[in-house]
Each structure stands twice: as structure tokens, then as C-alpha cells.
Amino acid sequence: MKRALADNVQSLRQFIRGPLNNPNPLIAPAEYYVASYKPILGYLQSNVSRTILLKEFEQFRPQLLEIVDTWRKEADEYLVNLVPQPSSKKTKGRSNKGNETAVANPLELAATFFKCRWCTEPITYPRILAHRCLLRFRNHYGAPKNQGMNFQGDAARVIDDEDSEESEDIKPGAPREPRAPKEISADVAWVSLLETQSTGMKAGNTYVTFNEEAHSVARNIIQICGEDPGTVTQTKMHKKNARLRCSCKAVMNWIRAVR
Numbered sequence: 011m012k013r014a015l016a017d018n019v020q021s022l023r024q025f026i027r028g029p030l031n032n033p034n035p036l037i038a039p040a041e042y043y044v045a046s047y048k049p050i051l052g053y054l055q056s057n058v059s060r061t062i063l064l065k066e067f068e069q070f071r072p073q074l075l076e077i078v079d080t081w082r083k084e085a086d087e088y089l090v091n092l093v094p095q096p097s098s099k100k101t102k103g104r105s106n107k108g109n110e111t112a113v114a115n116p117l118e119l120a121a122t123f124f125k126c127r128w129c130t131e132p133i134t135y136p137r138i139l140a141h142r143c144l145l146r147f148r149n150h151y152g153a154p155k156n157q158g159m160n161f162q163g164d165a166a167r168v169i170d171d172e173d174s175e176e177s178e179d180i181k182p183g184a185p186r187e188p189r190a191p192k193e194i195s196a197d198v199a200w201v202s203l204l205e206t207q208s209t210g211m212k213a214g215n216t217y218v219t220f221n222e223e224a225h226s227v228a229r230n231i232i233q234i235c236g237e238d239p240g241t242v243t244q245t246k247m248h249k250k251n252a253r254l255r256c257s258c259k260a261v262m263n264w265i266r267a268v269r
């Protein structure tokens with residue numbers, strides 16, 4: 011049951027990473043995040059006895075796009091909250107140069123870097139949203155596996171699954187609801203799967219933190235370049251970088267310097 015469910019989540023993953031990106035490429039959440047949504051989960055659970063084909067997810071396209079959109083907003087908000095707020099309101103007000111009226115999104119600031127729990131490399135936004143560790147399966151220690159789990163059809167695991175399924179069904183003390191046994195085991199299988207699978211970046215998950223170290227190095231470099239680290243965006247620093255190339259060899263590539 012658990013394995014069959016996991017296999018169907020893999021079909022979902024392939025659909026999200028493949029056809030759903032057409033015509034517009036997406037930054038998509040982890041498949042287990044997507045699969046947690048009602049209509050999708052219901053479909054996965056009620057078709058657990060067979061392999062769901064990739065094209066079958068086409069019927070959920072509008073819902074899937076909505077889930078991706080909801081996740082993006084949720085993830086953005088989550089990340090914004092990780093960024094330390096500037097102490098004075100002045101920096102929030104407007105650009106001091108006067109040629110930019112909009113307040114820069116904290117996520118797009120050049121000094122904003124994130125840190126993944128399992129990597130050392132500073133990660134910028136929006137790269138962090140698609141960061142590989144957050145989209146991978148985890149082992150028992152919570153660390154992502156080296157390669158995505160690719161069910162290679164080993165019989166031993168199937169047998170393990172069948173065994174554990176039985177014990178799951180007779181979990182002592184579990185609330186018994188008047189439902190068909192099949193439904194209960196699909197639910198139990200799902201809960202049990204979620205314990206080991208990554209739902210990626212979302213509220214409640216703590217795999218991403220603000221990268222203080224990279225932030226402070228970046229601030230220094232930005233200041234050396236004569237910009238305000240509180241307001242300058244990644245885009246502006248990239249453009250500036252091109253100009254700096256000729257005049258200031260020490261700051262050839264400010265991003266590389268941070269890393």
C-alpha cells in the first residue's frame with residue numbers, strides 16, 4: 011500500500027516536473043507538498059491499487075497550478091520572515107537615490123542569502139525555492155539522500171511494506187472511525203509516508219535559515235562598491251558588476267567573492 015502510494019506520487023512528481031511546465035516553466039514545490047492537497051491526495055489514495063499514468067494528472071492541471079501558486083506565496087512569505095528587518099524605517103521608505111520609487115523586496119536584495127540545513131553554499135532567491143536538498147527524499151536522519159529515491163523494484167522492500175502495513179492496521183490506541191478498512195489503510199499509509207518524505211519548503215519546516223555569514227560578507231562588498239546593502243538589489247549588483255570589471259579588479263565578481 012505504502013509503496014504503491016509512493017509510486018503514484020512519483021508519477022505526480024514527473025507530471026509536475028514535466029508536462030505542468032508547459033507552456034510556462036514553473037518553480038514547483040516538492041511533490042509531497044502537492045500531494046497533500048485534498049483532491050490530489052484523494053485521487054492518489056483511491057487509485058492506490060493501480061499505477062496512475064502521467065497523463066491522468068492533466069485533469070488536475072487547474073488545481074495543480076493553484077497549489078503551486080499558493081505554495082509560492084507561502085514560501086515567499088516564509089522566506090521574507092527569515093530576513094532580519096531593517097532597524098530604521100528610513101530604509102523601508104524609499105530609495106535614497108530617487109530613481110527607484112518602489113521598495114525593493116527583501117528577497118531580491120543583493121545582501122540576502124539563505125542557508126540550507128545540509129549545504130554550506132550561500133543560496134540566493136529565487137534559487138532557494140528550487141534547491142535540490144529541499145526537493146529530495148530524506149533518510150531516517152532527515153538528510154536528503156544522494157540521489158532521488160528511484161524505486162528499483164527490489165522485492166525485499168515490497169515484502170517489508172506488506173509487513174509493516176499489517177502492523178499499522180492494528181496500531182493500538184489509534185482512533186477508530188467508522189470507515190472502510192481500505193480507506194483507513196490508505197490514510198495510514200499516507201501519514202506513514204509523510205514521516206519520511208520531504209514536503210520541502212513550507213511553514214513549519216525548518217530546513218532553511220537566513221545566512222548571516224554570507225549576508226555580512228555581502229554587506230561589506232556592497233559597501234566597498236559604494237552601494238547601500240539595505241536597498242541594493244541582486245539585479246543592480248549584477249549590472250554594476252559588469253561595469254566594475256574594468257575599474258576595480260578586486261571586485262570582479264561580487265557574488266563569487268561572497269562564496
Ligand SMILES: [Zn+2]
Nearest residue numbers: 126128129143
Ligand atoms: Zn542544500
